[in-house]
Amino acid sequence: MARRHSLLTRLLAMSVVVAGCSIGATAWLAAQSTSGAITREIGETLATDAKIYDSLLGHAATHPRWSGVQRLVTDLSEQTGRRITLTTTARAPIADSGGPQDPPLPQTPSAVVDPLAVDAVLKPDAAASGIDQRAVGPYLLTPEERDTSRALARRQLECMRGSGERGEIVERPNGRSVVRVVDDVPESTVAQVPAREQAPRPTEPPSAVPVEEAAICAEPAVPTATEREATTALLALVDACLDRQGLGALAVDPASITSPEELPAGPEAQRCVDSAHREQLASYVSGPAQLYITKPGGDEPAALSTVGISRIVWTAAAVLVLTIGVTALAASKLVRPIHAVTSAARKMGDGDRSARVDTRARGEIGELATAFNTMSAQIERTERQRKTLVSDVAHELRTPLVNVRGWLEAAQDGVATLDQPLVASLLEETLLLQHLIDDLQDLALADAGKLRVHTEPLHTGAILDQVAAAHRGRAEADGVELAVIVDGDPDLSADPARLRQALGNLVSNALRHSPEGGRVTLWARREGEEVLIDVSDTGTGIDAESLPHIFDRFWRAEKSRGRAGGGSGLGLAITHHLVDVHGGHIEVRSTLGEGTTFTIRLRADRNPGS
Structure with a gap:
């Protein structure tokens, strides 16, 4: 009996080891396979979108009209398997690779194709001016000028080779041939070096080269x-x-x-x-066009690779076989949760990102179920964030752009005078746009607590006046009173641009949800060692159930604060990060039908005179 108990103990121990190792392997394979598939899918999507954008941008840069772009759109659609649609800014169709069976286009375009305003996100190597280098317009050389330029470049290259230097002839988009010096590259590989569009580097005539030959080497480029x-x-x-x-x-x-x-x-x-x-x-390139990139037949999410799921299923099957061989009791306890994980994994592989594991198992299997549920929720959230990324960015950029446009239209119509203070205000709004873009790029750093700010002593009243001035035009247009109250003009130490951005988001939200005849108030005061800034409105208010979620990224309340109202759910999340990085705190109070008040608490400046 003792021997049987001893054998049973050893078998149970072996069963536990095998089951534990197998479950750990299953969890690792599930995480690795799924995360790898997601990474590949996102990478392929971004690469494909960038390729389509660059091809269409090249067409626009070299053609004065879009009339012949349908052939290119069809070819790109066949190469990438995507539905590609080009429309004017008024959504009038230009070219479409889809058919009548495809659903209507989304409200927000994937990008705007404009060779005079290149999107640096989709084309990171774009020039600082934002003009596509392929747009040469009147600088395009005639065939005779091209031949002359090419002949001169050959003479310069021969001279350089005679002096021991290596180079290659590259052709600029306008047809001019120039010699590019190639450093520290074997001569056999010179032809493989990518050609950059730049002027030839000046070369010093070597002493071993005749004077007239050296003059050819140093001969400057003469404009045609x-x-x-x-x-x-x-x-x-x-x-x-x-x-x-x-x-x-x-x-x-x-x-x-x-x-x-x-x-x-x-x-x-x-x-x-x-x-x-x-x-x-402007007259040599095609006008701006909205680009829509969707999946043929709809925007259904693509299924993840089944390779990882296959490995998970085989590992789970091995766990079942080994466990059943050891003891039926262990098998009965292991089979149910493993089947639940396998079923959820299959559903997830079929495109159901809401699949979750419902089990009460403890130990390794319980941890696996928890890890799977966490992973599944993250995948679902990532998919949702990817689809709404363009609209979220547009929301954050819309407010300063509307302010700049409103003042410029007012100046154009003669309603406002384009004096120096107004120009300064418009310049500040333009700088705010750059800060907004930087914030969106640095959101990941904000989550890690590494968002950079440059603090300096500030007068709170001046900051509030600047924010109010930037939004006053919209407030007057909406029939909303915008007031600023400052008790004692307290001093604080903060980054002025980021503080204006945070307050601007709050004021923009307050104006959006305040009815005509309502009131939005900015109130600053000092309480102890803190400066309190309130942004309150007499708008629709927020229900108590929604209040805990208003600072969640990409979260939007229901009807009254939905996308139709202009919000994307990103502004308040950025505001929360900006207040946190200043070492402050933001809180909200709201009553349905009466209004909402956001309060920002920041440390007061202890040395306002320094």
Whole structure:
């Protein structure tokens, strides 16, 4: 009997070891396979979208109209398996690879294809000006000029090789051939080096080369008649812009410039150069078009790879076989939760991201079920975030853009005077746009507590006045009173741009949900060692059940605070991060039908005079 008990103990111990190891392997395979499939799917999607965007951008940069783009859209659709649709900004169709069986287009486009305003997210190598380098317009050389440029480049390359340097001939988008110096690359691989569109690097004539040959090596690029004419026209536009801003004209000789990138300009003048370049190219490129990239037949999520699921099923089957061989009791306890995990995994592989494991098992299997449920919830959340990313970004950028547009339209209509304070306010809104983009890119750092801020002593009243000025136009248009109350103008230490962004999000939400005749109030005061800033409205209010979730990323309340009202659920989450990174705290009070009050608590500046 003792021997039987001893054998049973050893078998049970072996069963526990095998089951534990198998369950651990199952959990690891499930996590690795599923996360790997998600990573590959997201990577392939981003790469495909970037390829489609770049191809269409190239067409727009080299064609003055979209009329011949249908062939390109059809080819790209066949290559990528996506439905590709181009429309005007008024949603009038330009080209569509889909058919009548496809559902209507989504409300928000995937991107805007504009060669004069390149999306740096989809095309990271875009020029700082935002103009696609393939858009050359009047700088396009004639065939004779191309041949002359190519012949000169060959002479320079031969001279360089005679002096021991290595190089290659590359052709710019406008047809000009230039010599590029290749450093530290074996001569056999020179032809494989990617060609960058840049002017040849000046070379010093070596002592071993004859004087006339050295002159060929150092011979500067001489603009063609086409380039001189285009540069002259461009300089006229640039000088007109500089004159409007009270700046002097560029002292540039068109006979020394071969491309707009060579114009010497400081930060102020560069804006005029970019603006003039866009104006010059406008008639040579296609107009902006909205791009929609969807799946043929609908926007159903693609099923994940079944390779990981197959491994999970085989591992789970091995656990069952080994456990049944050891004891029926252990098998009965292991089979049920393993079947639950397997069933949920199969559902998830079939596209059901809401699949969850319902089991009361403890130990390793319980941990596996918990890990699977957590992973499944994360996958579902990731899918939802990916689909709404474009609209979320648009929400955050919309507010400052509307403010800038509103003031500019008011100035154009003569309602407002385009004086220096207004220009300064518009410039601040433009800078806020850049901060918004940086915030969206750094949200992951914010979650880790690494979001960077640059604090400085501030007057709270000045900050509130700036925020109110930026939103006053919208408030007046909506018939809402926007008031600022400052008790004693307390001082605090904070990042002015990020604080304006946080308050701007709150004011924007308050205006959005306040009816005509309502009131939005910004109230600042000091209580002890803290500065309190309230943003209150007399709007629709938030129900008590929704209050705990309003700062969740991508969360939106129901009808009254849904997407139809303009919110995407990202603004309050960013505001919460911005307050946290300042070491402060934000809280909210609301009553349905009466209004909502957000209170930001920040540390007061202990040395306001320093």
